[in-house]
Amino acid sequence: MAMNFCSHCxxxxxxxxxxxxxxxxxxxCGQCGYIHYQNPKSVVGTLSRWQDQVLLCRRAIEPRYxxxxxxxxxxxxxxxxxxxxxxxxxxxxxxAVVLDRLxxxxxxxxxxxxxxxxxxxxxxxxxxxGAESLEVRLFDEEDIPWEAMAFRTVSRTLRCFFRDRLQIRxxxxxxxxxxxxxx
Amino acid sequence: MAMNFCSHCxxxxxxxxxxxxxxxxxxxCGQCGYIHYQNPKSVVGTLSRWQDQVLLCRRAIEPRYxxxxxxxxxxxxxxxxxxxxxxxxxxxxxxAVVLDRLxxxxxxxxxxxxxxxxxxxxxxxxxxxGAESLEVRLFDEEDIPWEAMAFRTVSRTLRCFFRDRLQIRxxxxxxxxxxxxxx
Numbered sequence: 032m033a034m035n036f037c038s039h040c041x042x043x044x045x046x047x048x049x050x051x052x053x054x055x056x057x058x059x060c061g062q063c064g065y066i067h068y069q070n071p072k073s074v075v076g077t078l079s080r081w082q083d084q085v086l087l088c089r090r091a092i093e094p095r096y097x098x099x100x101x102x103x104x105x106x107x108x109x110x111x112x113x114x115x116x117x118x119x120x121x122x123x124x125x126x127a128v129v130l131d132r133l134x135x136x137x138x139x140x141x142x143x144x145x146x147x148x149x150x151x152x153x154x155x156x157x158x159x160x161g162a163e164s165l166e167v168r169l170f171d172e173e174d175i176p177w178e179a180m181a182f183r184t185v186s187r188t189l190r191c192f193f194r195d196r197l198q199i200r201x202x203x204x205x206x207x208x209x210x211x212x213x214x
Numbered sequence: 215m216a217m218n219f220c221s222h223c224x225x226x227x228x229x230x231x232x233x234x235x236x237x238x239x240x241x242x243c244g245q246c247g248y249i250h251y252q253n254p255k256s257v258v259g260t261l262s263r264w265q266d267q268v269l270l271c272r273r274a275i276e277p278r279y280x281x282x283x284x285x286x287x288x289x290x291x292x293x294x295x296x297x298x299x300x301x302x303x304x305x306x307x308x309x310a311v312v313l314d315r316l317x318x319x320x321x322x323x324x325x326x327x328x329x330x331x332x333x334x335x336x337x338x339x340x341x342x343x344g345a346e347s348l349e350v351r352l353f354d355e356e357d358i359p360w361e362a363m364a365f366r367t368v369s370r371t372l373r374c375f376f377r378d379r380l381q382i383r384x385x386x387x388x389x390x391x392x393x394x395x396x397x
Contacts, residue, residue: 034221041219070255071289106254108326111396133394143291209392211316213294
């Protein structure tokens with residue numbers, strides 16, 4: 032986020048420059064000297080399964096209104112990544128899922144985000160659209176609306192999942208491995 | 215960080231309250247309405263190996279001046295978690311390491327941090343103290359200064375490593391698994 036005023040002293044004397052001993056430019060207050068570090072944010076969510084199907088939400092908010100996503104959102108201070116992933120799934124899909132394992136860790140350096148997606152299971156096929164979703168549905172692999180995906184991290188996580196699931200069924204993999212990548 | 219002024223409009227009219235449609239309190243500007251979200255930060259680093267030894271740095275900066283740590287620091291916008299882990303190892307230990315795999319993912323909900331540590335290897339036993347380190351050394355397992363560790367995430371990562379390494383040597387594990395936990 033571009034800063035207009037120093038949140039520490041209120042001065043409009045912000046400079047975007049490399050502080051002494053640092054390597055990257057930061058917002059530095061020309062009045063009080065406060066250095067405003069900005070760091071990547073973490074997004075946590077789930078790829079939740081019911082039998083052979085996976086749970087997707089159609090977004091009721093911008094960005095990507097109307098497109099499909101895995102339930103996910105910004106990690107909050109005060110929660111673990113697992114708690115955050117379950118909370119987002121509850122909020123967006125009204126689904127109380129059981130986490131399996133951390134599955135994809137995808138960095139998006141340009142926009143300063145880190146996406147951590149868990150595999151999870153629905154104990155029952157019970158879910159509905161939360162406030163941020165237009166609809167929530169279970170999809171078979173062949174019905175996934177690939178052309179209407181909200182985010183590349185979602186497409187990548189789903190593609191990894193279907194590929195790994197096939198490998199597991201063919202006994203080429205014994206379990207879902209962690210998939211770390213950059214987008 | 216506690217905010218004193220709105221970084222958007224400069225007003226000192228900040229309220230710490232739950233915005234409409236939200237579930238958690240945020241700094242909201244009473245003048246321009248801007249909601250200042252604060253999110254956990256990510257720390258990335260390496261557990262770097264040379265033969266049977268691991269690389270530790272003694273901190274030359276606060277917090278935890280004089281105590282031992284794995285080379286690690288805040289992930290920056292513009293880099294992947296792997297790039298950040300290698301950069302921190304270069305900066306703190308002047309060591310150009312080869313990343314193996316993401317190994318521990320530890321959330322610290324109370325302080326709003328997410329620590330991601332990679333296993334890595336030193337191609338040669340070449341390293342030296344960077345600006346933020348008093349000294350950098352290779353340690354055998356039996357010489358680890360457990361009582362002088364800077365951070366619990368570092369102790370936990372090292373304990374996981376020595377336990378898993380033993381299991382691998384005893385053929386009880388085939389490789390280092392991802393270790394996800396909360397502290």
